[in-house]
Amino acid sequence: MRIPDIATQNCSIAHAIGVVGDTWTLMVVRELFLGTRRFDDLQLATGISPHLLSVRLRELVADGIVERTEYRAGRYEHFLTKKGADLWPVMFALLDWADRWGEWPQGRPVYVRHTECGKLTKLKLRCSCCDGPIHHANTRFEGSPGALAERQARMEKAPLAGATPARAKRGATVKGVTRSRATRNP
Amino acid sequence: MRIPDIATQNCSIAHAIGVVGDTWTLMVVRELFLGTRRFDDLQLATGISPHLLSVRLRELVADGIVERTEYRAGRYEHFLTKKGADLWPVMFALLDWADRWGEWPQGRPVYVRHTECGKLTKLKLRCSCCDGPIHHANTRFEGSPGALAERQARMEKAPLAGATPARAKRGATVKGVTRSRATRNP
DNA sequence: TAGATCACTTCAATTTTTGAAGTCAAGAAA
DNA sequence: TTTCTTGACTTCAAAAATTGAAGTGATCTA
Incomplete structure (x- = not known):
């Protein structure tokens, strides 16, 4: 499979990765956020x-x-559209992850300030329904029936390089519903 | 600049992009989250x-x-570590963006269920300080003095391909603090 | 004892990325 | 007016990365 085909997979995450999940694309988007x-x-x-x-x-x-x-003949300025600006949570999530797991001997390079309260803020995710804190351990991703069927089909039909006919016939393991509890020792 | 060098930039977002911001890396991480x-x-x-x-x-x-x-001689299983599982907000942010901006004629492919309240949840970000809702328009990224200096230096010294000596000497525009309000008509 | 399975590796062909150099139009300076 | 400078690219050859078919070899399983 080629990278441009990723966006066509029937999965929201894969779609997003296919559209903006390229290294330089992400860097350019970051830079546009920085102004x-x-x-x-x-x-x-x-x-x-x-x-x-x-x-x-x-x-x-x-x-x-x-x-x-075109701000002057032949000179251009580039802006994020609403759709582009909506990538802000992706940037914030990346920033927060790097702050927590990167090594910053000179201190963290970037902060996020909430201009309404004036304080610096970290990433805090809440359930849109009950307002409780959410994280990978108390949530799970659920595929719609259509998405699961397509996934199943892809894993059965795919001509796996080096696959013996038997394997291709049998297909690989596909779980219908998977817990977010992805770590081994949660 | 080569992609492997991106992670060395003194910017949290760039660091994260350098480490996990590759298309196939993100796809593999997604798949590990799916189990x-x-x-x-x-x-x-x-x-x-x-x-x-x-x-x-x-x-x-x-x-x-x-x-x-190694779960059996020569057979391996792959798990996200705690550091890997902490990428969950990145996945959720990508999913949420794709759900909002992708076209899903058959309905959304993936949902996120909060197992504590049992309901489906969408991405909701709150200020870790005042608990108010945060988004790109009411926050701003602030660089630390060190990060800003490094950025300034990179933009002044960089041998811009095709740059005339004058431009290289002058350097490019660097803003110290940039509002997250990145869109043109917010 | 003959497959089958898994987790890869190898490798040539193809595709993408890099970065230096060039182009072109328009505004500014002499 | 002529020359310089700036900005926004394009072009292109070399280098690097990716693809995918075809192994490989160590277990299991029928």
Whole structure:
């Protein structure tokens, strides 16, 4: 399977990964969140090559994540659209993870300030229904019947490289419902 | 700049992107969250090639995100470590974004159930200080002095491809503090 | 005792990425 | 007016990464 085909898998996470889950795409989106607007500045700040920046920006515009406006003949500014700005929780989640697990001998590089209360904030997730704290251990991902069927089919039919005919016929293990409790010793 | 160097940038988001922001890495992590444990199943479910899966799993183990255990001579199972399981908010944020912006004619493929209250939940972020709702428009990213200095230096010294000497000397625009209000018409 | 299974590795072909160099149009400076 | 500078790219060859078919070898299983 090629990377562009990932977005077509019937899974929300895979779809998102297929659309924005590329390393340089994520870096460009980060930079747009930090307020960088111009091509050369995006290039300098992220370290991406000009060719790839050009390609990635075109893809982001095609996907409705970035808007390009001509602020002067031949000069452009790049903005996140509403759809792009909605990636903010993804950025925050990445930031929070790196803050917790990275090594920062000089202290954390970035903070998130809640401008309404004026204080710095960390990532805090609540259940939209009961308002209780949620995390991987008290939630589970549930596939819709259609998604599960497609997944099942993909794992049965897929021509696994090196697979013997018998294996391909039998198919692999697919669980209908999986607990988020993904660690071995939770 | 090469992709492996991204993780060394003094920015939490860039660090996280450098470590787990690769398309297939994210797909493998998703699959581990869904409970898949074995090599061939990871390959079938994600669509990754065996060579790359082998490479990516080794990297994930080296980064302390995945643990490999031999459940029978020569047979291995893969688990997310605590560090890996802590990527759950990233997965949830990607899922939520795709649910909101993807097209799902057959309905959403995946739900997240809060097992404590039994209901399905959506992504809800709260300020860890005042408990108010937070989003890109009422927060801002703030760089630490050290991180800002490093960023400044990178943008001044970087040998921008095609840059004239004057531009390299002048350096590009760097904002000290940038509002999260990244969209044009918020 | 002959498959079958699993967890890979190998490798050539293909595709993507890199980064230096160039292009072109428009505004600014001399 | 002519030259310089800036910004936003494109082009292209070299280098690196990815793909996927085809092994490999050590267990199990019928």
